[in-house]
Amino acid sequence: MDKLLIRGGNRLSGEITVSGAKNAALPILCAGLLTADTVQLSNVPNLQDVTTILRLLRQMGLRAEQDGDKVSLNGSAIDKLEAPYEMVKTMRASILVLGPLLARFGEARVSLPGGCAIGSRPVDQHIKGLQAMGAEVTIEAGYIHAKAKKLKGTRIVTDMITVTGTENLLMAATLADGETILENAAREPEVTDLANLLVAMGAKIEGIGTDRLVIQGVESLHGASHAVIADRIETATFMCAVATVGGDVTLRNARTDTLDVAFDKLREAGAILTSGDDWIRVQMASRPKAVSFRTTEYPGFPTDMQAQFMAMNCVAEGSSRVIETIFENRFMHVQEMNRLGAAITIEGHTAIINGVDKLVGAPVMATDLRASASLVIAALAAEGDTLIDRIYHLDRGYDRMEVKLSAVGADIQRVK
Ligand SMILES: CC(=O)N[C@H]1[C@@H](OP(=O)(O)OP(=O)(O)OC[C@H]2O[C@@H](n3ccc(=O)[nH]c3=O)[C@H](O)[C@@H]2O)O[C@H](CO)[C@@H](O)[C@@H]1O
Numbered sequence: 001m002d003k004l005l006i007r008g009g010n011r012l013s014g015e016i017t018v019s020g021a022k023n024a025a026l027p028i029l030c031a032g033l034l035t036a037d038t039v040q041l042s043n044v045p046n047l048q049d050v051t052t053i054l055r056l057l058r059q060m061g062l063r064a065e066q067d068g069d070k071v072s073l074n075g076s077a078i079d080k081l082e083a084p085y086e087m088v089k090t091m092r093a094s095i096l097v098l099g100p101l102l103a104r105f106g107e108a109r110v111s112l113p114g115g116c117a118i119g120s121r122p123v124d125q126h127i128k129g130l131q132a133m134g135a136e137v138t139i140e141a142g143y144i145h146a147k148a149k150k151l152k153g154t155r156i157v158t159d160m161i162t163v164t165g166t167e168n169l170l171m172a173a174t175l176a177d178g179e180t181i182l183e184n185a186a187r188e189p190e191v192t193d194l195a196n197l198l199v200a201m202g203a204k205i206e207g208i209g210t211d212r213l214v215i216q217g218v219e220s221l222h223g224a225s226h227a228v229i230a231d232r233i234e235t236a237t238f239m240c241a242v243a244t245v246g247g248d249v250t251l252r253n254a255r256t257d258t259l260d261v262a263f264d265k266l267r268e269a270g271a272i273l274t275s276g277d278d279w280i281r282v283q284m285a286s287r288p289k290a291v292s293f294r295t296t297e298y299p300g301f302p303t304d305m306q307a308q309f310m311a312m313n314c315v316a317e318g319s320s321r322v323i324e325t326i327f328e329n330r331f332m333h334v335q336e337m338n339r340l341g342a343a344i345t346i347e348g349h350t351a352i353i354n355g356v357d358k359l360v361g362a363p364v365m366a367t368d369l370r371a372s373a374s375l376v377i378a379a380l381a382a383e384g385d386t387l388i389d390r391i392y393h394l395d396r397g398y399d400r401m402e403v404k405l406s407a408v409g410a411d412i413q414r415v416k
């Protein structure tokens with residue numbers, strides 16, 4: 001199993017190119033199931049979850065050709081309407097095949113994703129929405145089996161804001177009979193990116209970027225070309241790393257308009273940020289100041305950035321409070337950060353972080369994707385060596401993170 005060995009203390013300087021967003025690429029690749037034509041994608045990130053979803057889609061009969069960041073999909077020969085447990089268990093986003101398969105082929109059998117390290121993460125809203133559109137859904141032997149000759153448009157109000165729930169129902173609605181209204185829809189930029197691709201494929205969607213999506217179903221969708229939006233979480237991870245250890249780094253291929261809250265918090269921490277259309281320069285000359293925040297849906301502070309900002313708070317001047325409101329168990333990194341010398345206590349959904357003068361390297365264990373990224377940041381700031389185990393979590397969602405960090409001066413290497 002690969003590990004990362006990091007010797008902390010180096011400032012970061014130079015340029016990093018941001019990859020396409022994992023959380024946009026995954027639903028967008030699944031959208032290839034909605035048409036018999038060819039969908040040409042670019043800026044697809046090179047990471048494990050993309051490999052997994054392509055394997056899943058290929059075993060359904062979708063033809064997928066990958067050349068660097070370009071992926072060409074053709075769904076004219078899909079013959080297996082099933083997502084098996086072996087694949088779903090390694091990547092929850094596999095649930096995103098449910099809506100497209102059901103809408104285009106009238107049937108889908110998808111393993112029920114289990115809970116994961118960060119929470120129980122049910123998919124009841126996906127199922128409830130599809131049932132409201134007329135699908136007959138049974139759950140048996142750990143599988144969701146959904147059938148509907150033709151889905152029917154309706155008004156759906158989800159109990160909470162769900163990102164992949166919105167994406168699944170949005171994709172299903174594009175081929176339904178009549179009008180679907182999705183109220184309480186997620187407004188995350190990755191949902192917008194998916195919606196923009198669907199429109200390019202011939203879908204009729206109004207309210208893109210708002211919490212009310214109105215979809216007029218069409219008979220069929222056609223091929224299109226689309227560049228996946230830049231990864232705002234990866235961008236913020238690198239911004240946070242610079243703010244934590246100091247330096248001067250320019251991020252290329254970034255999307256500044258999706259990062260308001262990260263900009264605000266990093267400026268509050270003392271970073272100097274300048275930006276253009278597709279670049280962000282982060283300069284940090286001093287020790288960061290502690291920043292408090294509460295995770296919430298877009299455009300609020302993303303849960304997927306919580307752990308990385310907590311790493312910065314560990315070595316910041318002052319104390320901070322971090323409240324996690326999206327997932328019930330997303331503080332798994334806290335114990336590991338404390339092993340590096342951080343001073344964090346947890347009270348329910350709140351972490352209280354007292355900034356310390358220094359962290360000291362130690363062996364630590366990655367428990368989930370963003371926890372891994374936060375341990376990388378903490379290790380970059382720590383004195384001495386940190387060995388991070390179980391980095392398969394990191395590889396799931398970051399495109400060659402250690403290569404990008406080495407290029408700006410970090411002492412980081414992958415060890416077998
Ligand atoms: C592949 C992808 O895009 N993953 C992102 C997506 O996950 P994902 O789409 O799984 O997260 P959701 O937005 O659905 O989850 C939000 C909350 O709603 C709950 N819920 C959700 C659906 C449902 O049917 N029932 C239910 O109770 C969840 O347990 C959670 O507490 O959004 C999360 C929240 O921004 C991010 O952390 C993930 O990185």
Ligand SMILES: C=C(OP(=O)(O)O)C(=O)O
Nearest residue numbers: 023092093304369370397
């Ligand atoms: C939680 C995440 O992803 P997933 O929903 O794929 O588990 C994430 O990207 O931080």
